[in-house]
Amino acid sequence: MKKQNRSQLLTFIKKEFMHVFRDRKTLLMLFGLPIAQIILFGFALSNEIKNSKIIIIDYSNDITTKQLIEKIDASKYFDIDTRIESADGIEAEFKKGIAKMAIIFPPNFADNLQHTGKADIQVITDGSDPNVATAITTYISIIVNDYNAAYNHTSSLPLQINAEMRMMYNPELRGAPTFVPGVMALILMLVCTMMTSAAIVKEKELGTMEILLVSPFDPVSIIISKLTPYLLISILNLLIILFLSVTLLELEIKGNIFLLIFESILFILTSLSIGLLISVNATTQKGAMMTSLMSMMLPTMLLTGFMFPIENMPWPMQVFSNLVPSRWYFITIKNVMLKGLGFSSVWKETLILISMCVLLFSISLRKFKIRLE
Amino acid sequence: MITFSNIKKTYLKGTVLALDDVSLDINKGQLFGLIGPDGAGKTTLFRILTTLLLPDSGTAIVNGLDIITDYKKIRDSIGYMPGKFSLYQDLSVEENLHFFATIFNTTIEENYELIKDIYIQIEPFKNRRAGKLSGGMKQKLALCCALIHNPEILILDEPTTGVDAVSRKEFWEMLKRLKLKGLTILVSTPYMDEANLCDQIALIQNGKILSVDEPHKIVSNFDGKLYSVKSAKIFQLMTLLKSYPDLKSCFAFGDALHATFLETTNYEELAQNLLKKGFEDIEIKEITPSIEDCFIQLVNSNK
Numbered sequence: 001m002k003k004q005n006r007s008q009l010l011t012f013i014k015k016e017f018m019h020v021f022r023d024r025k026t027l028l029m030l031f032g033l034p035i036a037q038i039i040l041f042g043f044a045l046s047n048e049i050k051n052s053k054i055i056i057i058d059y060s061n062d063i064t065t066k067q068l069i070e071k072i073d074a075s076k077y078f079d080i081d082t083r084i085e086s087a088d089g090i091e092a093e094f095k096k097g098i099a100k101m102a103i104i105f106p107p108n109f110a111d112n113l114q115h116t117g118k119a120d121i122q123v124i125t126d127g128s129d130p131n132v133a134t135a136i137t138t139y140i141s142i143i144v145n146d147y148n149a150a151y152n153h154t155s156s157l158p159l160q161i162n163a164e165m166r167m168m169y170n171p172e173l174r175g176a177p178t179f180v181p182g183v184m185a186l187i188l189m190l191v192c193t194m195m196t197s198a199a200i201v202k203e204k205e206l207g208t209m210e211i212l213l214v215s216p217f218d219p220v221s222i223i224i225s226k227l228t229p230y231l232l233i234s235i236l237n238l239l240i241i242l243f244l245s246v247t248l249l250e251l252e253i254k255g256n257i258f259l260l261i262f263e264s265i266l267f268i269l270t271s272l273s274i275g276l277l278i279s280v281n282a283t284t285q286k287g288a289m290m291t292s293l294m295s296m297m298l299p300t301m302l303l304t305g306f307m308f309p310i311e312n313m314p315w316p317m318q319v320f321s322n323l324v325p326s327r328w329y330f331i332t333i334k335n336v337m338l339k340g341l342g343f344s345s346v347w348k349e350t351l352i353l354i355s356m357c358v359l360l361f362s363i364s365l366r367k368f369k370i371r372l373e
Numbered sequence: 374m375i376t377f378s379n380i381k382k383t384y385l386k387g388t389v390l391a392l393d394d395v396s397l398d399i400n401k402g403q404l405f406g407l408i409g410p411d412g413a414g415k416t417t418l419f420r421i422l423t424t425l426l427l428p429d430s431g432t433a434i435v436n437g438l439d440i441i442t443d444y445k446k447i448r449d450s451i452g453y454m455p456g457k458f459s460l461y462q463d464l465s466v467e468e469n470l471h472f473f474a475t476i477f478n479t480t481i482e483e484n485y486e487l488i489k490d491i492y493i494q495i496e497p498f499k500n501r502r503a504g505k506l507s508g509g510m511k512q513k514l515a516l517c518c519a520l521i522h523n524p525e526i527l528i529l530d531e532p533t534t535g536v537d538a539v540s541r542k543e544f545w546e547m548l549k550r551l552k553l554k555g556l557t558i559l560v561s562t563p564y565m566d567e568a569n570l571c572d573q574i575a576l577i578q579n580g581k582i583l584s585v586d587e588p589h590k591i592v593s594n595f596d597g598k599l600y601s602v603k604s605a606k607i608f609q610l611m612t613l614l615k616s617y618p619d620l621k622s623c624f625a626f627g628d629a630l631h632a633t634f635l636e637t638t639n640y641e642e643l644a645q646n647l648l649k650k651g652f653e654d655i656e657i658k659e660i661t662p663s664i665e666d667c668f669i670q671l672v673n674s675n676k
Contacts, residue, residue, distance in 0.1 A: 011475040022463045207459040214448045217476045372425045
């Protein structure tokens, strides 16, 4: 009997896989969507600054300015444009939107530095895009400070104290580290919830649910067989995302990869349970898809914390955000993936996700009807 | 084998009455037909029988088991084919059959004998997806799937709806052969002409059972004699007949009118009268009532 049951379950799971693999559109969505998203978020929508055009006007043209310009040029963030020869031309370039920043070295830069120990650089940025302006100003300051430090080291001038900024965990302020955890949460949530939400209601729509109910197959087995393919597909998706992040976006996974995968599977199971709950209650596939899209997409985007910091939200939204599973997952993977922390730092979030998962799954199981409406 | 006692079922919190005090007895080994138009309550009755729905009140016993408390055991002993051919459209013929055999704890080989006659007809297409089959083939596959676990009772909800005339005929032949193997078969259908193919039929309308009997007995219980009145000008004829004092009932039936009259009616005189009124091609003759005639009469007398 036991063996019989196992072969039944396997047949059912095999059948579910056939549904998935024979539905080309869904399959494309399952695998295409995550890949497209990660590439889109990783490259196109990044807020990091690469190859920004900056204008450099060097009135001094001495060895010090040459060295500084070389240093700026060596950074991959900037493309230097020296065609403009006077400060009057800057605004025109800004208006055309070609350059984001202009650096002006006044005459006698090296002389001033050597004799008075002080020299000025004028940095002008296009403030119409404050994020970019701040970011590139920071980069330039870092470069100049570096040079400053090196200069002080070789000469024997008195020590000078410099405030040095450093962005922890993401020193180069790259986009990928901030986006990848968020995109992972968003994609896994969407794919898992939407796919499962359609799974059970599809049988209802098709009328096959009537036969399944009449069969000796029990509800728990029906649910398990329905979820297994999506669980495996989601794990595969997760691995693809991680692979792309590491290879394509040059993201380093600092923590334990197995802990990361364990936490992700936990989150996948939670999302599957949400989809299950929607599916058990819905009467049409379309309705189920819409519900999962509406109820999952917005809260996940807004209340996870990867687009907008939760601390800045009004308190009712902060309270509500506690109910969004992706919020806890986001914290977990940020800690594990970017900060390289261990389980001790995320046990609370893990516990919350486990309770959510168990609760949602038992509600769906209870709501699964052994009869028709 | 199956006993329904005073089953009542409503939908939408009691606002829609689906079954109104239905009582039925179905014997073992019968081919039983549940006949009535769409919305009469056929599917609801079958769903209660298959334990998929709970009645509001009343009891039902299937094979000595109560539909509410012993629902699991009942589910093991019935084969059910729902109204829509419940097949997986994206699975092939063979995969569908294999799947349903497995979830019912059996294998195709174990009960192949039972489905052989039917399966052999669709076997050439066994690798075709169910969604690409014709209506008749879908119906055969669905029947195979319902039969695969060798049930004692076979419940078929409108199996011939949406299927061509030839396939319908073949299907009834198959049911007759299955009956010979000892199965109790329940079939619902909106087609009155299929009634004569059953051992026993129940006529159902608006959730009420109008009559339960053998088809020929239902016909012989027809009240009065039925006449077919024919003319090319059928609408004028209908209006005229309805004003005729001897008329008891009259309705259009294909290209003729089916009418009953008082016993004292002189049909010679009626024909002469109609002839004078300009119906030169008038034709009146007595006919044997069909199940549909009986159904209409029962519906009218129940109003």
